[in-house]
Amino acid sequence: MLKIDQYAYINRIADMHPIEKSILALATMVICLAFSAPLTSVLVILFMAVLSILVAGIPARFYLKLMSLPLFFLVTGVLTVALNFTTTSPDSFLWGFRIGRYWFGATGVSLALAGNLFLKALGAVSCLYFLSLTTSMLEIFAMLKKLRLPPLFIELMSLVYRFIFVLLETTDRIYISQASRWGYANIKNTYRSLGQLVTNLFTKSHHNSQMLFTTLMSRCYQGELNVLENSYTLSKRNLLMITFVETALLVTGLWSCGYIRFL
Amino acid sequence: MSIEPIIETRGLGFSYVDGTQALVDVTISIPKGKRIAFLGPNGSGKTTLFLHFNGLMRPDRGKIFFDGREVSYKHHRLLELRKQVGIIFQDPETQLFSSSVKQEISFGPINLGLSRNDVEERVKKAMDDTGIADLKNKPTHFLSYGQKKRVAIADILAMEPRVLVCDEPTAWLDKKHEGQIMRLLDEINSDGITVIMSTHDVDIAYSWADYIFVMNKGSVIGEGTPEQIFYDLKLLEEAELERPWLLDIYDDLSNKGFLNRDNPPKTKDELLLNLANCVRGT
Numbered sequence: 334m335l336k337i338d339q340y341a342y343i344n345r346i347a348d349m350h351p352i353e354k355s356i357l358a359l360a361t362m363v364i365c366l367a368f369s370a371p372l373t374s375v376l377v378i379l380f381m382a383v384l385s386i387l388v389a390g391i392p393a394r395f396y397l398k399l400m401s402l403p404l405f406f407l408v409t410g411v412l413t414v415a416l417n418f419t420t421t422s423p424d425s426f427l428w429g430f431r432i433g434r435y436w437f438g439a440t441g442v443s444l445a446l447a448g449n450l451f452l453k454a455l456g457a458v459s460c461l462y463f464l465s466l467t468t469s470m471l472e473i474f475a476m477l478k479k480l481r482l483p484p485l486f487i488e489l490m491s492l493v494y495r496f497i498f499v500l501l502e503t504t505d506r507i508y509i510s511q512a513s514r515w516g517y518a519n520i521k522n523t524y525r526s527l528g529q530l531v532t533n534l535f536t537k538s539h540h541n542s543q544m545l546f547t548t549l550m551s552r553c554y555q556g557e558l559n560v561l562e563n564s565y566t567l568s569k570r571n572l573l574m575i576t577f578v579e580t581a582l583l584v585t586g587l588w589s590c591g592y593i594r595f596l
Numbered sequence: 597m598s599i600e601p602i603i604e605t606r607g608l609g610f611s612y613v614d615g616t617q618a619l620v621d622v623t624i625s626i627p628k629g630k631r632i633a634f635l636g637p638n639g640s641g642k643t644t645l646f647l648h649f650n651g652l653m654r655p656d657r658g659k660i661f662f663d664g665r666e667v668s669y670k671h672h673r674l675l676e677l678r679k680q681v682g683i684i685f686q687d688p689e690t691q692l693f694s695s696s697v698k699q700e701i702s703f704g705p706i707n708l709g710l711s712r713n714d715v716e717e718r719v720k721k722a723m724d725d726t727g728i729a730d731l732k733n734k735p736t737h738f739l740s741y742g743q744k745k746r747v748a749i750a751d752i753l754a755m756e757p758r759v760l761v762c763d764e765p766t767a768w769l770d771k772k773h774e775g776q777i778m779r780l781l782d783e784i785n786s787d788g789i790t791v792i793m794s795t796h797d798v799d800i801a802y803s804w805a806d807y808i809f810v811m812n813k814g815s816v817i818g819e820g821t822p823e824q825i826f827y828d829l830k831l832l833e834e835a836e837l838e839r840p841w842l843l844d845i846y847d848d849l850s851n852k853g854f855l856n857r858d859n860p861p862k863t864k865d866e867l868l869l870n871l872a873n874c875v876r877g878t
Contacts, residue, residue: 342735342738471696471699494695495692495693495694495695495737498736499689502689544687544691545693547652548683548690548691548693549693549703550652550678551683552703552704552707552751552752552755553707553755554707558693558694558703559703559707560699561698561712561715561716563699
């Protein structure tokens with residue numbers, strides 16, 4: 334997870350306007366979900382892979398590893414769709430087996446449906462990966478501010494984001510100091526150490542939050558965390574390219590679902 | 597000292613809820629534009645005293661004066677005081693609230709109600725002065741401890757205070773980064789800003805400070821120039837302070853006649869120069 338956060342800052346299109354990247358990812362995802370056509374899904378998966386690996390410069394190995402993460406959920410989910418059961422004749426099954434009175438098996442239709450679903454889900458996931466690999470949380474916050482979300486909401490989000498890292502580091506330090514004193518040598522010690530780790534983290538976080546308030550007061554805090562906003566400029570070229578790609582995907586989707594015909 | 601004071605306290609007392617006396621009858625006068633060090637062991641009340649300097653804590657007894665005017669705890673007067681007296685806290689991890697270095701530094705100046713352009717300018721200047729311009733686009737959690745420390749200093753510099761208070765600025769830093777921070781504090785001081793720091797490093801306090809306050813158990817038990825402090829052996833013993841190594845060597849060698857008895861050296865180079873002159877017989 335932390336690696337995703339790092340790539341979000343150092344990838345080659347980190348400077349691209351966050352709104353452009355979001356439109357690109359979200360529009361592609363909507364198209365991918367809207368059409369139940371394997372062709373569109375495969376195109377989306379390939380397109381996002383090319384964008385993430387070749388354009389943004391995310392190492393291919395890391396990208397493939399990320400894509401393999403949701404596979405377990407996907408496969409188990411899709412299996413239940415592919416598998417049908419019946420008490421009568423298993424004639425429509427391409428393949429099947431019997432337990433007691435029930436016949437279990439897969440039909441051509443259910444297999445197609447399952448395959449479709451699998452590709453669709455993977456396509457949607459790859460769109461979200463593209464967004465999180467190329468757009469840092471800071472840019473997301475800036476964008477949410479542009480979209481006029483309540484400031485309190487964004488302030489809370491950004492504080493949580495900042496202090497996730499402080500919390501992780503504190504956890505790490507406490508864990509190391511415990512482990513070096515046999516804190517995790519056996520099950521009994523592990524339970525006790527884990528309990529102490531959690532309580533310690535809680536008290537430390539409480540202390541930190543009070544210190545933070547003091548330090549903010551020291552800098553004339555008056556209830557709002559106002560900071561300088563980064564200014565991004567939309568690039569006409571990028572927007573044009575995004576429109577072109579999305580239109581092409583849309584047309585492919587409509588065509589593969591049979592809504593448009595070319596003579 | 598005859599120099600006009602910037603911060604004065606009279607009979608300052610403060611106790612925590614559990615009854616611990618954090619400050620006991622502290623009456624001091626901090627000279628304007630100087631480099632001031634507070635020496636004392638952990639728990640001697642340095643941090644508590646610092647938090648009184650810009651009104652973050654309110655004393656139980658006694659008064660504080662800033663630039664000749666008694667500190668008032670009315671909202672707008674407090675804001676004015678905090679603009680003049682900036683505190684850099686010991687742990688940058690709790691001071692830095694933003695994940696963007698630039699936004700972090702802009703927080704103070706924006707609170708002062710400056711225009712966007714002025715804020716941009718101040719942020720840029722603070723980053724240049726602290727040597728972190730290249731960190732502009734890095735998120736806070738990518739930075740090293742020493743870099744975070746400098747961002748914490750830039751935070752306060754951007755508010756352009758007249759007094760800079762640093763709580764243990766060299767804690768946990770290695771020698772190289774310690775030197776960088778001390779040089780930075782020197783530069784800040786040369787712009788006319790009064791710099792106050794707490795430390796338990798006697799070598800730093802001796803070489804750097806113009807004036808030293810020694811604290812123990814909530815009281816100021818001694819004050820003076822570095823020479824006055826470190827030749828007061830009774831005070832050093834009471835405060836459980838070591839002597840700076842420069843002074844120990846200077847005293848020992850000059851007693852044996854290997855060094856000229858002029859002014860005690862403030863730096864290693866001064867000591868070596870004295871030694872070289874002595875060897876040449878000048």
